[in-house]
Amino acid sequence: MKQIPLSEKLFHGAVSLEKTKEYVKPWRIPFDKKEFFPPNGISGQAELPAGVRIKIRSNTQLIKIGIVEAAELMEMDCLIDGSLVKTAYIPTGDTMVSFDSLAGQSKLIEIYLSQKVPVSISGIWIDEGAEWELVDDSRLRWITYGSSITHCYYSDSPSQTWPALAAKKMDFHLTCLGYSGNCHLEPMVARMMRDLPADFISICAGINIVGGNTLSERTFSPALIGFIETIRDVHKDVPLVIISPIFHRESEKIENQVGLSLEKVRYEIVQIVDLFKSHGDQNIYYIDGLDLFGEEYEKFMPDGLHPNGAGDKIMAVRFQQLIESHVPIIVIPS
Numbered sequence: 407m408k409q410i411p412l413s414e415k416l417f418h419g420a421v422s423l424e425k426t427k428e429y430v431k432p433w434r435i436p437f438d439k440k441e442f443f444p445p446n447g448i449s450g451q452a453e454l455p456a457g458v459r460i461k462i463r464s465n466t467q468l469i470k471i472g473i474v475e476a477a478e479l480m481e482m483d484c485l486i487d488g489s490l491v492k493t494a495y496i497p498t499g500d501t502m503v504s505f506d507s508l509a510g511q512s513k514l515i516e517i518y519l520s521q522k523v524p525v526s527i528s529g530i531w532i533d534e535g536a537e538w539e540l541v542d543d544s545r546l547r548w549i550t551y552g553s554s555i556t557h558c559y560y561s562d563s564p565s566q567t568w569p570a571l572a573a574k575k576m577d578f579h580l581t582c583l584g585y586s587g588n589c590h591l592e593p594m595v596a597r598m599m600r601d602l603p604a605d606f607i608s609i610c611a612g613i614n615i616v617g618g619n620t621l622s623e624r625t626f627s628p629a630l631i632g633f634i635e636t637i638r639d640v641h642k643d644v645p646l647v648i649i650s651p652i653f654h655r656e657s658e659k660i661e662n663q664v665g666l667s668l669e670k671v672r673y674e675i676v677q678i679v680d681l682f683k684s685h686g687d688q689n690i691y692y693i694d695g696l697d698l699f700g701e702e703y704e705k706f707m708p709d710g711l712h713p714n715g716a717g718d719k720i721m722a723v724r725f726q727q728l729i730e731s732h733v734p735i736i737v738i739p740s
Contacts, residue, residue, distance in 0.1 A: 432519065434458075448588045460530065463538065468532065472527065473528060475501055476500050482564065484508075545578055546605040549583060552609070560714050571722035572726055596634075605735070608647040612675070630674070645734070650693070693728050699721050
């Protein structure tokens with residue numbers, strides 16, 4: 407077999423890459439500034455490569471991915487021309503995963519990395535006589551920011567998170583900034599989003615803030631306003647969707663320790679979106695989380711909070727429907 411050089415252009419959906427002699431590791435924050443995202447790189451969530459995928463075009467019938475020893479069971483998906491052909495389950499301690507019996511013609515190969523475990527890539531190998539090329543993805547770039555509901559620990563596999571499914575349906579280039587338990591409207595995340603290329607941005611905020619008592623009735627609105635304003639410093643006219651929390655029975659009406667409930671958060675988000683519109687922002691939009699995934703879908707949340715695999719598929723469809731009916735997306739000129 408022959409080895410493919412570990413070029414930056416192999417990795418799609420990462421914010422940065424950590425590079426050593428032994429491996430390349432994708433991050434969802436700037437690795438060289440990870441200390442500016444405390445604690446420990448957004449509580450360790452930024453090194454989990456949700457939505458990150460390796461892409462090549464090749465006629466190889468076998469592709470092997472070398473990894474630094476798996477710390478725990480991890481999953482990877484192999485997609486061929488956009489269709490999932492295999493999910494690999496990599497036991498603790500393994501250092502290699504193979505996807506074989508691939509069709510012999512030239513095809514787009516995408517390897518979705520685990521969204522649950524840090525992944526350090528030590529090498530990529532294909533058939534000795536195979537041809538290959540890097541893939542230049544010129545689709546609309548979508549950045550989505552959120553909590554574990556966007557991170558999607560409970561999906562069927564890495565390519566079946568609702569953002570990945572929605573990106574496929576809508577033909578977007580996805581950068582997923584779902585940080586499980588850690589969507590707190592942090593200024594450094596807003597600055598990072600401001601500086602990333604984007605044609606469409608969505609923010610789903612509220613559930614971690616209510617659950618963690620991290621912002622109060624007094625501070626939530628100023629934090630969200632500042633977060634949006636920071637993004638608008640650069641992305642002045644990019645379609646920006648603010649999504650309120652999806653249904654969570656325990657937090658709907660009951661106020662937390664600092665006076666917030668999900669009902670109050672939804673009300674405040676509506677007021678903020680209207681405020682931006684009244685000041686001339688015609689490219690900001692509101693989506694009610696209850697329209698995205700309301701009480702009628704509670705049976706797809708086994709723990710009452712996180713959609714399962716079937717729930718993710720519903721969310722992907724509902725997201726597409728709501729975006730296509732409410733948000734005009736700028737088309738890249740041909």
